[in-house]
Amino acid sequence: MLELRLDSNSFRGSFPHWIWEIRSLEILDLSNNSYNGSIPPCLRNITYFLRNNNFSGILPDVFLNATGLRALDVSRNRLEGKLPKTLINCMYMEFLNVEGNKFKDKFPAWLGSMPSLNVLILRSNQFYGPPRPLGFQNLKVIDVSHNDFTGTFQAFNFSSWFRMSQMTTLNPENDVIYMEYSIASFTFQNDMNAYSSSVEIVHKGVDTEFEKVRTDYTAIDFSRNRFYGKIPESIGLLKGLRFLNLSGNAFTSNIPQSLANLTNLEALDLSHNQLSGQIPPDLGELSFLSTMNFAHNNLEGPIPRGTQFQSQNCSSFMDNPKLYGLDDICRKTPVQNPRPQELEEVSEPEEEQVINWIAAGIAYGPGVFFGLLIGHIFISYKHKWFMERFRRNKPRVVIRSAR
Missing domain, CATH: 1.10.10 (Arc Repressor Mutant, subunit A)
Structure with a gap:
């Protein structure tokens, strides 16, 4: 496998056309430079990492025969228009990241028919309209935050999200396997021919960039949109889910009791919505749940007494006028007299x-x-x-x- 890495330099100017003279090239990385102008309409059937440049214009609709394309990262540029529908021909694509551009389109539901897609990042664009997330059987990470999506989740059928519904054994930090894109065999492995890409996701309330994505990492981020209505109970089918962020929308009604089925869940953010009713006390039984945020809703009743709740920051429950039991969480620990x-x-x-x-x-x-x-x-x-x-x-x- 031949790869060309020109990433993290100070290269400027237009896309380097001399690259096409390298006939056996399979991976091209121009990330973290200052290239500008348009992306040429003669893209070959190789894997591209064009992240964090100044490319503008549209993403060329040239993927009709790109059946071998494994990953495409054009995030943090100035691209606009719609996602090219010929991407649907990339049957082996696992990683698609278009974060931080000016794409303006409806939810690309047709991506759900891509059988190998693991990571889909549409964050910080101008996507709009109701969600139509059907399919996505192998999806492990989806981030559509900071867009203009609207509508209810009635059309969601989370039962079809097969990979997220599977229980996984969390790998210890000293035995971590990452999603890596090997052109030769295209399997998740740690070998000399492997290549990985990075994503930025709100991780436990903080924007975090992951240079590599763990194979046991599963996440849904629908925050900062205009979704409304009830959070469907079917979300409790995603038993392999580790991070769930639905904050900054207009969800109403009660918090689904089915969230207590997400036994791998580590972080939950439901803040800045219009949720009502009580916080399900069974969430305190989720042993991995270390970060939760219910602030700025219309919740009422007692804060559950479980350790998972009592260890949270006071701000995680603020601006819920009818919620009580904050004294134990918000009180300051008295200072003991020193010996x-x-x-x-x-x-x-x-x-x-x-x-x-x-x-x-x-x-x-x-x-x-x-x-x-x-x-x-x-x-x-x-x-x-x-x-x-x-x-x-x-x-x-x-x-x-x-x-």
Whole structure:
């Protein structure tokens, strides 16, 4: 397999046409540069990573014969128009990321017929209209946040999302396998021919960029749209789901009891909606659920007493006037009186100790001059001692970039 990586440089200008002279090229990475102009209409049947450039215009509708295309990342450019429907011919495509452009189109429901699609990122564009997410049997990550989608979820049939409905064993951090795109065998593996791409998703309330996507990572992000109506109970069928973000919409009615079936769920965000009723106490039985947010709704009744709820930040429940039980979560932990030995160690800041010592020397010493002299010597010594101690105890920060 031949791949050409020109990513993360300062290249400028138009798309480098000399690349087409490389006949056996199978992967092209021009990410994180300053290329501009249009993407040429002569794209070949190779995998493209064009992320974070200044490409503009439309994405050429040239994928009719691109049956071998495995991944396409054109995120964070200035592309506009509609997604080319010839992408439907990419039967082996697993990864499609068009985040951060100006695409303006209805929900591309036809992508649901792509049998291999694992990751679909439509985030931060101008997509609109009602959702029609049918199919998507192998989908593991979908992010349609920050668009103009509207309508109800009545048409959703989450039972067809086969991959998300399968229980998975969470891999420990020291035994992680990532989604990687091997052109030769095209399997998830760690070999010399593997290549991965990154996504940015709201992870536990924070915009997080993942340079690699774990194979056990499953996520739904429909936040910051105009969805309304009831959250369907069928969402509880997605037992392999780990992250669910429906915040910033206009969902009404009760929180589905079926969410308690999502035993792999780690993060749940239902904030900034119009949900009512009580918070299902069974959510406290989800042992992996470490982050949840119900703020800015119309919820009522008690906050469940389970450990998963009591460990949340107070802001996770704010602006629900009829919700009670916040005292245990929002109260500040009283400060305990320090023990005598702690008083000796941290009784006063270093600078205050020096000043008090000088004052004592002036007041009780053999003379003002002698006190000032000794104080000056002590300050110099203490300053050097403090700086040396600070240098020894200063934590080392090491930043590593994973590939």
